[in-house]
Amino acid sequence: MKTRLMAVLALVMTACCTNQTPKEEPLAATPVVHGAEILLPAPDLSRGMTVGEALQNRRSWREYNPEPLTMEELSGVLYAAAGINRPENDHLTAPSALALYPIRVYAFFKEGIYRYEAKSHKLVRVVEGDHMAVSGGQPFVGTAALNLVYVADRSVYAGKPIPMDKVTYLCGQDAAGYAENVNVYTAGTGLRSITRGSASPQLLQTLGLDEERYNFALAQSVGK
Ligand SMILES: Cc1cc2nc3c(=O)[nH]c(=O)nc-3n(C[C@H](O)[C@H](O)[C@H](O)COP(=O)(O)O)c2cc1C
Numbered sequence: 001m002k003t004r005l006m007a008v009l010a011l012v013m014t015a016c017c018t019n020q021t022p023k024e025e026p027l028a029a030t031p032v033v034h035g036a037e038i039l040l041p042a043p044d045l046s047r048g049m050t051v052g053e054a055l056q057n058r059r060s061w062r063e064y065n066p067e068p069l070t071m072e073e074l075s076g077v078l079y080a081a082a083g084i085n086r087p088e089n090d091h092l093t094a095p096s097a098l099a100l101y102p103i104r105v106y107a108f109f110k111e112g113i114y115r116y117e118a119k120s121h122k123l124v125r126v127v128e129g130d131h132m133a134v135s136g137g138q139p140f141v142g143t144a145a146l147n148l149v150y151v152a153d154r155s156v157y158a159g160k161p162i163p164m165d166k167v168t169y170l171c172g173q174d175a176a177g178y179a180e181n182v183n184v185y186t187a188g189t190g191l192r193s194i195t196r197g198s199a200s201p202q203l204l205q206t207l208g209l210d211e212e213r214y215n216f217a218l219a220q221s222v223g224k
Pocket residue numbers: 058059060061062138194195196197198
């Protein structure tokens with residue numbers, strides 16, 4: 001009896017008092033396959049630092065290594081930029097003037113350019129091949145794993161009594177919200193990013209978009 005009691009006590013001591021932290025599940029790191037579509041996994045909203053820590057960490061990065069983002073990281077970045085966080089009205093993680101959402105998000109990889117579709121949380125290929133230089137001219141642009149380009153579709157303002165210069169201004173403000181969501185997300189999850197204010201004049205042509213309707217709003221490099 002005494003021996004059994006000792007054994008139970010020993011077990012309890014091992015379980016409670018060894019200061020061992022619970023074994024954490026390793027983060028999934030699924031490689032991205034650049035097919036016609038990239039179906040992103042649901043974002044893991046429990047990852048990363050507190051918002052306060054992420055803000056403390058936020059800065060612009062111009063140094064990147066070529067390591068690609070994993071599916072999980074890509075999912076988090078795009079959810080931060082423009083993910084639907086209220087399915088009841090399809091509103092996004094970023095705000096939008098008049099809730100018109102004129103911003104389209106394009107993801108440039110070495111393998112091709114994709115458009116983000118928030119409803120199905122997926123990327124749809126628009127053009128194959130390396131067009132990174134079209135997303136910006138600074139040398140680090142080509143080394144970052146991902147470049148995001150925010151393009152405004154001004155047609156969503158049709159019928160609104162708002163002058164065109166104000167529309168362009170508001171679209172830029174919307175894009176800044178998307179980009180800053182990403183900056184805070186990357187700062188909080190060990191990634192790097194920078195907001196950028198220019199892209200190549202070839203951008204709209206490369207994306208097959210009409211300049212009467214669309215304009216470049218903002219760009220952003222993201223990586224490690
Ligand atoms: C709208 C906007 C456009 C920017 N464009 C560029 C750019 O084209 N190239 C660049 O290297 N940095 C760009 N930046 C980053 C700023 O240079 C950077 O935020 C600033 O130097 C402050 O540094 P910090 O972000 O590390 O605090 C841009 C930032 C903003 C907000």
